[in-house]
Each structure stands twice: as structure tokens, then as C-alpha cells.
Amino acid sequence: xxxxxxxxxxxxxxxxxxxxxxxxxxxxxxxxxxxxxxxxxxxxxxxxxxxxxxxxxxxxxxxxxxxxxxxxxxxxxxxxxxxxxxxxxxxxxxxxxxxxxxxxxxxxxxxxxxxxxxxxxxxxxxxxxxxxxxxxxxxxxxxxxxxxxxxxxxxxxxxxxxxxxxxxxxxxxxxxxxxxxxxxxxxxxxxxxxxxxxxxxxxxxxxxxxxxxxxxxxxxxxxxxxxxxxxxxxxxxxxxxx
Amino acid sequence: xxxxxxxxxxxxxxxxxxxxxxxxxxxxxxxxxxxxxxxxxxxxxxxxxxxxxxxxxxxxxxxxxxxxxxxxxxxxxxxxxxxxxxxxxxxxxxxxxxxxxxxxxxxxxxxxxxxxxxxxxxxxxxxxxxxxxxxxxxxxxxxxxxxxxxxxxxxxxxxx
Numbered sequence: 146x147x148x149x150x151x152x153x154x155x156x157x158x159x160x161x162x163x164x165x166x167x168x169x170x171x172x173x174x175x176x177x178x179x180x181x182x183x184x185x186x187x188x189x190x191x192x193x194x195x196x197x198x199x200x201x202x203x204x205x206x207x208x209x210x211x212x213x214x215x216x217x218x219x220x221x222x223x224x225x226x227x228x229x230x231x232x233x234x235x236x237x238x239x240x241x242x243x244x245x246x247x248x249x250x251x252x253x254x255x256x257x258x259x260x261x262x263x264x265x266x267x268x269x270x271x272x273x274x275x276x277x278x279x280x281x282x283x284x285x286x287x288x289x290x291x292x293x294x295x296x297x298x299x300x301x302x303x304x305x306x307x308x309x310x311x312x313x314x315x316x317x318x319x320x321x322x323x324x325x326x327x328x329x330x331x332x333x334x335x336x337x338x339x340x341x342x343x344x345x346x347x348x349x350x351x352x353x354x355x356x357x358x359x360x361x362x363x364x365x366x367x368x369x370x371x372x373x374x375x376x377x378x379x380x381x382x383x384x385x386x387x
Numbered sequence: 388x389x390x391x392x393x394x395x396x397x398x399x400x401x402x403x404x405x406x407x408x409x410x411x412x413x414x415x416x417x418x419x420x421x422x423x424x425x426x427x428x429x430x431x432x433x434x435x436x437x438x439x440x441x442x443x444x445x446x447x448x449x450x451x452x453x454x455x456x457x458x459x460x461x462x463x464x465x466x467x468x469x470x471x472x473x474x475x476x477x478x479x480x481x482x483x484x485x486x487x488x489x490x491x492x493x494x495x496x497x498x499x500x501x502x503x504x505x506x507x508x509x510x511x512x513x514x515x516x517x518x519x520x521x522x523x524x525x526x527x528x529x530x531x532x533x534x535x536x537x538x539x540x541x542x543x544x545x546x547x
Binding site for chain 2: 155156158159161162163165166169176179180181182183184185187188190191193194195197199200201202203204206207208240241242245246248249258261262265266269270274275277278279280281282283285286287288290291294295298301302305306309310314315316333334338339340343377
């Protein structure tokens with residue numbers, strides 16, 4: 146029963162649509178099968194790309210060395226830094242707000258304003274798995290043209306923003322104030338991937354599609370799993386100070 | 388299957404082969420994790436696909452085409468750009484939705500504007516962004532994104 150309840154809660158949108166289908170089945174049954182037929186066409190298209198996107202996302206997370214890219218930023222990194230910013234955004238997962246904490250961390254490492262804008266924008270619009278989906282549904286030509294135009298726009302935006310915004314305009318890092326518990330996370334930026342709960346189930350749990358810390362007690366051997374969870378978190382929101 | 392999807396399949400499978408050969412454990416673990424991530428949004432994707440089916444049945448493509456054809460393109464582009472700014476749905480879910488509009492005969496200019504602002508301009512996430520980067524940065528980045536979304540959309544209308 147609790148399982149069913151949590152499933153209902155997690156798939157509220159799907160449930161509403163299914164209810165709409167029930168209503169259609171009752172009030173205008175002749176429209177029921179055509180609706181399912183229209184859906185089937187898009188389901189087939191989705192099934193053709195879902196496996197390849199799943200595999201590609203896995204391969205990227207396994208082999209693209211994020212730490213190396215992240216360490217390549219710096220105030221004087223110039224074109225190379227912007228290029229790395231572009232790559233980091235393109236090979237990331239999750240919505241734009243997942244990039245906020247990552248960028249905050251990079252700023253403290255000395256990344257420039259222009260590069261932060263480049264990461265945020267590429268992270269938002271031109272991720273590799275997204276490009277495949279776009280090409281599948283809207284055509285390769287559409288995808289390529291939009292990619293080129295967006296890339297140009299992103300570099301321009303980075304430059305323009307850095308003309309107007311100076312580093313001292315950004316708020317100071319207030320992270321040190323919150324360090325009471327050894328283990329903490331900011332649920333605002335959680336994308337609900339559930340990796341932490343899978344890697345360290347004794348310390349993290351998914352509640353309402355957001356990660357929560359369920360235990361502060363550390364037994365021997367826990368540290369390794371928690372550190373793995375910290376490293377794998379797509380939006381890097383877990384703080385661990387044993 | 389179109390040639391582009393096929394190319395992606397080939398690249399991915401070749402990469403997967405190398406990856407499995409080099410480190411089987413690491414590869415399988417990564418696949419399992421992405422699978423979990425995918426499961427999280429599977430419900431939303433199925434929901435939107437079912438909704439598209441419903442909309443296309445009740446509002447036939449001819450009606451969509453006629454309605455969008457009558458509206459001024461500049462007006463509809465700005466409207467779609469604003470609509471994209473205030474909504475927060477994954478682009479992954481948005482592609483089949485806008486593709487159904489294009490299939491039904493909608494112009495691509497408003498569609499591009501919507502797709503770009505959908506992911507790049509965040510009205511809902513504005514408070515979060517402001518807290519992390521300050522008002523000035525957030526205001527400038529979001530306004531520039533909105534302007535460039537319109538520029539990209541209009542340019543694509545000219546090229547394609």
C-alpha cells in the first residue's frame with residue numbers, strides 16, 4: 146500500500162493523464178483508440194533512441210574525466226578555459242539549476258564570469274544526449290543549425306556578461322556557516338536521480354523525489370561509499386566533513 | 388531508422404564495446420546508475436506522450452495549422468519565447484511535444500524560440516540563481532538568453 150502511494154505521488158502527472166483517458170473512454174469512446182494510436186507513433190520513436198541515450202549517458206559518466214576538466218579553469222585560462230567550459234556543459238546531466246552549485250564551486254576555484262555563463266548555457270541547451278533526441282524528432286538539419294547558432298550565441302553571451310558583471314558583484318560564499326553536521330546537502334538543487342541512495346543507502350534516502358540525509362552516524366567503511374556518492378552527484382550538492 | 392540515429396547507435400555501440408573490454412565492472416555500474424535516472428523520468432515521458440495522443444485526436448492537425456497560420460508570426464514567437472521562460476520541463480520531454488506541433492504544420496520560428504528559452508531562461512529558478520550569483524548576474528544572463536533565443540529563432544526561420 147505504501148509502495149502504491151509513493152508510486153502515485155511520484156507519477157502524479159501520468160496519473161492525471163490516465164484519468165483523462167478513462168474519462169474519454171466513458172464519454173467519447175470513439176476517440177479512445179485513435180488517441181492511443183497517435184501516442185503509439187511517438188512511443189515507437191522514443192523507444193528507438195531511449196536505449197542509445199541511456200548507454201551514451203552511462204559511457205560519458207564513466208569515461209569523461211570531470212575532475213580534469215574542472216581543474217582546467219582559472220583566471221588566465223583564456224580560450225582554453227572557455228573551451229573546457231563548453232565541454233563540461235555539453236557532457237553533463239540534469240536541468241540548469243543542477244549547474245548552479247557546480248558553477249559556484251568553480252567560481253571559488255577561480256573560473257571567470259564568462260566561463261560560468263558558458264557552462265550554465267551549454268548545460269541548459271546543448272547536451273549531447275539532447276541533441277540526439279532533437280535530431281530524431283525535428284530532423285538532423287534542424288538540430289545542426291540550431292546547435293551552431295546556439296554555440297555562437299553562448300560565446301557572445303559569455304563575453305557580454307563579463308563586460309557588465311564583475312567578480313565583486315557576486316555574493317560571497319556563505320557555505321562555512323552551515324557546517325554543523327558532518328554530512329549535509331542542499332535539496333533545492335537535487336535533480337532526484339537517486340544515485341546517492343543507491344551508493345550509500347544507509348545515509349541517503351529519496352523522499353518526494355529529493356535526496357535526504359537519514360543518518361549522521363559513521364561506521365568504519367561508510368566513508369568510502371559516501372565519498373563515492375559525493376563524487377557521483379550530478380549537481381554536487383553533498384557536503385561531507387568527517 | 389534515419390541515418391543520424393543510426394550513426395549515433397553505431398558510435399555508442401563501438402564505444403560500449405571498448406568500454407566493456409577495458410573495465411567491465413565500471414561500465415555495468417554506470418549503466419545501472421543511468422538506468423535509475425531514466426526510471427525517474429519515464430513516468431513523465433509516458434504521460435506527455437499519452438497527452439500528445441489525446442490532443443492530436445481532439446484538436447486535429449488542420450485546426451492547429453489554421454490557428455497558428457492566422458496568428459502573426461512575430462507575436463506568436465514572442466509568446467512562445469515567454470511561455471518557454473516560465474515553464475520548467477525537461478527538454479527531453481519537450482522534443483516529442485514540439486515535434487507533434489511541427490508535424491501538424493506549425494512554423495518552426497516560434498518552436499525554436501520556445502525550445503531555447505525553455506532550457507536557458509529560468510523564471511522559476513530565478514530566486515535560486517539570484518541567491519548563488521547575485522541579482523545583476525542573473526538579470527543580465529536571463530535577459531541576454533531571452534534576446535538571443537529570439538535572434539536564433541528568427542535566423543533559423545530565414546535559413547530553413
